[in-house]
Amino acid sequence: MPSPIDFYFDFSSPYSYIASEWIDALAARHGRTVRWHAILLGATFRVSGLKPPVEHPLKREYVLRDFARSARAEGVPFRQPSRFPIATQNAARVFWWLCGSDPARSTAWARACFRAYFGRGVDLSDPEALKGLAAEFGLDPQVAEGVWNDPVWKERLKQANEAAIAAGVFGAPFFVIDGEPFWGNDRKAQMERWLSQGPF
Amino acid sequence: MPSPIDFYFDFSSPYSYIASEWIDALAARHGRTVRWHAILLGATFRVSGLKPPVEHPLKREYVLRDFARSARAEGVPFRQPSRFPIATQNAARVFWWLCGSDPARSTAWARACFRAYFGRGVDLSDPEALKGLAAEFGLDPQVAEGVWNDPVWKERLKQANEAAIAAGVFGAPFFVIDGEPFWGNDRKAQMERWLSQGPF
Numbered sequence: 001m002p003s004p005i006d007f008y009f010d011f012s013s014p015y016s017y018i019a020s021e022w023i024d025a026l027a028a029r030h031g032r033t034v035r036w037h038a039i040l041l042g043a044t045f046r047v048s049g050l051k052p053p054v055e056h057p058l059k060r061e062y063v064l065r066d067f068a069r070s071a072r073a074e075g076v077p078f079r080q081p082s083r084f085p086i087a088t089q090n091a092a093r094v095f096w097w098l099c100g101s102d103p104a105r106s107t108a109w110a111r112a113c114f115r116a117y118f119g120r121g122v123d124l125s126d127p128e129a130l131k132g133l134a135a136e137f138g139l140d141p142q143v144a145e146g147v148w149n150d151p152v153w154k155e156r157l158k159q160a161n162e163a164a165i166a167a168g169v170f171g172a173p174f175f176v177i178d179g180e181p182f183w184g185n186d187r188k189a190q191m192e193r194w195l196s197q198g199p200f
Numbered sequence: 201m202p203s204p205i206d207f208y209f210d211f212s213s214p215y216s217y218i219a220s221e222w223i224d225a226l227a228a229r230h231g232r233t234v235r236w237h238a239i240l241l242g243a244t245f246r247v248s249g250l251k252p253p254v255e256h257p258l259k260r261e262y263v264l265r266d267f268a269r270s271a272r273a274e275g276v277p278f279r280q281p282s283r284f285p286i287a288t289q290n291a292a293r294v295f296w297w298l299c300g301s302d303p304a305r306s307t308a309w310a311r312a313c314f315r316a317y318f319g320r321g322v323d324l325s326d327p328e329a330l331k332g333l334a335a336e337f338g339l340d341p342q343v344a345e346g347v348w349n350d351p352v353w354k355e356r357l358k359q360a361n362e363a364a365i366a367a368g369v370f371g372a373p374f375f376v377i378d379g380e381p382f383w384g385n386d387r388k389a390q391m392e393r394w395l396s397q398g399p400f
Binding site for chain 2: 051
């Protein structure tokens with residue numbers, strides 16, 4: 001049984017959103033499953049001394065253009081949110097809470113969050129908007145809010161960030177296949193090659 | 201007559217080297233030519249507040265692995281130089297000097313520099329090594345040395361850096377096709393699509 005593909009993402013990362021739309025199908029084509037990891041890029045950026053690309057002059061203008069173009073290249077609907085980037089810890093804590101009992105449901109939640117933020121501009125950092133999204137997804141919004149305020153799930157997300165950093169993650173999307181790291185939505189072709197032919 | 205593709209590179213950039221091996225063929229497939237621009241990433245990094253990827257913890261280990269893997273993915277011979285990154289202004293000044301009278305010859309020089317550094321570990325920042333490479337290329341090494349010490353060609357390179365920054369360049373390789381910017385060796389597929397189908 002081949003090992004799952006590890007997929008690290010932050011809900012505020014457009015390239016993570018695009019990758020989230022193709023990763024499961026890519027894995028399935030090669031008889032693999034995907035282990036999704038919601039993390040906070042802020043934590044990995046601190047360790048690496050990095051900043052979001054939109055905080056750099058020149059790079060900012062480029063990536064805003066490239067987000068949309070890369071989404072079109074993959075056929076993924078995309079609308080640049082007006083509030084960007086945003087804090088995503090609440091959505092991520094709900095992800096880990098769901099993951100504890102039902103990983104498939106946590107993946108569905110991750111997709112719902114990505115599509116809401118990058119498809120419809122739902123601000124995941126706004127507790128009221130996130131409660132509305134939780135309700136739409138079939139969760140009790142009060143329960144969801146209880147989860148993201150619960151020290152247990154705060155701690156679970158912290159552990160996920162630390163595990164990601166220990167695995168070498170410094171950006172998102174980040175993938176690990178049989179110990180081989182791949183960073184970026186644009187490493188799709190190399191991943192496909194690795195999965196079909198093995199190490200190259 | 202379609203406009204040329206602008207290709208910005210630094211001789212110390214592995215991804216620029218890889219791109220230098222495919223850009224002319226890609227352009228030719230679409231009836232285009234390529235205008236090569238030797239620049240110094242140090243100048244664009246200063247404006248953007250960026251640093252070389254190998255100066256960031258975690259990212260460093262990843263990119264060193266990815267340089268070699270990306271070269272293999274393109275079938276380009278690659279050996280990580282032990283001195284890396286290096287100062288490339290002397291090689292770049294010779295490039296602009298040759299470009300003034302014979303752009304094709306400057307392109308050939310650029311290829312010779314990239315292949316020497318990333319194929320055989322020739323340290324382009326070492327004046328003796330660079331004079332040796334100039335002689336191998338068919339230039340008088342004393343003349344080449346005179347060029348890189350000449351304020352005229354220092355100024356020409358400075359202008360090239362400033363023009364690149366004005367064009368939005370913050371990293372390398374960087375390409376502009378009909379006003380559309382593409383950053384990275386990994387934007388090859390999007391460039392190919394743009395050239396064959398037009399804007400998407």
